[in-house]
Amino acid sequence: QKEVEQDPGPLSVPEGAIVSLNCTYSNSAFQYFMWYRQYSRKGPELLMYTYSSGNKEDGRFTAQVDKSSKYISLFIRDSQPSDSATYLCAMSAGSGYALNFGKGTSLLVTP
Amino acid sequence: EPEVTQTPSHQVTQMGQEVILRCVPISNHLYFYWYRQILGQKVEFLVSFYNNEISEKSEIFDDQFSVERPDGSNFTLKIRSTKLEDSAMYFCASSAGIHNEQFFGPGTRLTVL
Numbered sequence: 001q002k003e004v005e006q007d008p009g010p011l012s013v014p015e016g017a018i019v020s021l022n023c024t025y026s027n028s029a030f031q032y033f034m035w036y037r038q039y040s041r042k043g044p045e046l047l048m049y050t051y052s053s054g055n056k057e058d059g060r061f062t063a064q065v066d067k068s069s070k071y072i073s074l075f076i077r078d079s080q081p082s083d084s085a086t087y088l089c090a091m092s093a094g095s096g097y098a099l100n101f102g103k104g105t106s107l108l109v110t111p
Numbered sequence: 112e113p114e115v116t117q118t119p120s121h122q123v124t125q126m127g128q129e130v131i132l133r134c135v136p137i138s139n140h141l142y143f144y145w146y147r148q149i150l151g152q153k154v155e156f157l158v159s160f161y162n163n164e165i166s167e168k169s170e171i172f173d174d175q176f177s178v179e180r181p182d183g184s185n186f187t188l189k190i191r192s193t194k195l196e197d198s199a200m201y202f203c204a205s206s207a208g209i210h211n212e213q214f215f216g217p218g219t220r221l222t223v224l
Contacts, residue, residue, distance in 0.1 A: 004153075034212065043115075043202050043215040044154065088154065098156035098167055099146070099213060 003027050006089055006102030015111050019076040023089035023102045026070065030091040030100070033065050035074045038086045038104065047087075048074065079109045113137040115216035117203050123222045124193055132188045132219045134203030143186045144204040144213060145178065147171070154202065160186065193223045 006023045013019055032051055036044035048063040050056045056063045062075040086104040116135045124130050136143050145157040158168045160178055177189045200220050204213040
């Protein structure tokens with residue numbers, strides 16, 4: 001069983017839509033959860049960083065963590081064409097530890 | 112805004128040759144990491160480094176790999192004898208402390224022929 005599962009998509013939405021991206025995981029030791037955005041052939045760019053369960057909001061982005069279900073989500077409100085990228089979830093058992101990545105979901109926001 | 116930098120952006124080498132990938136982490140960061148991403152696959156952890164020693168490494172990081180912080184700014188990954196399957200994007204990351212986020216560099220594309 002893979003530690004981190006993420007639907008690769010692609011996911012295509014019209015501009016202005018609300019986007020929901022999700023990951024599931026199997027390792028109950030994971031406590032730190034992150035979302036990165038990656039443009040083609042570039043490095044991952046950190047979007048959201050959360051610890052344990054709960055919600056965190058930053059501008060148009062909201063991250064949710066449900067540790068009881070081993071499920072994390074990223075919501076993007078008022079999506080823009082510039083949001084078109086691959087979104088990677090990542091998690092670790094401890095801060096400073098290795099990150100375990102999902103395979104990434106490819107998102108296309110069409111004008 | 113401070114950022115992680117990596118050189119070169121693209122390295123082409125022959126199988127069996129040694130390569131050194133270079134990274135300059137964000138100033139004042141204390142934790143350093145190398146990850147790789149084979150084309151079409153997920154980002155995979157290789158090694159973490161703190162206080163001039165390896166703190167964690169994955170199964171991928173075998174005896175062919177080594178890391179070094181030769182001075183106060185650079186952090187390097189050496190692959191002693193490259194294989195075809197080492198072809199990948201290699202990302203360096205750094206974090207300020209044990210409770211901080213990891214910031215990634217733009218990557219070095221390694222092509223082994």
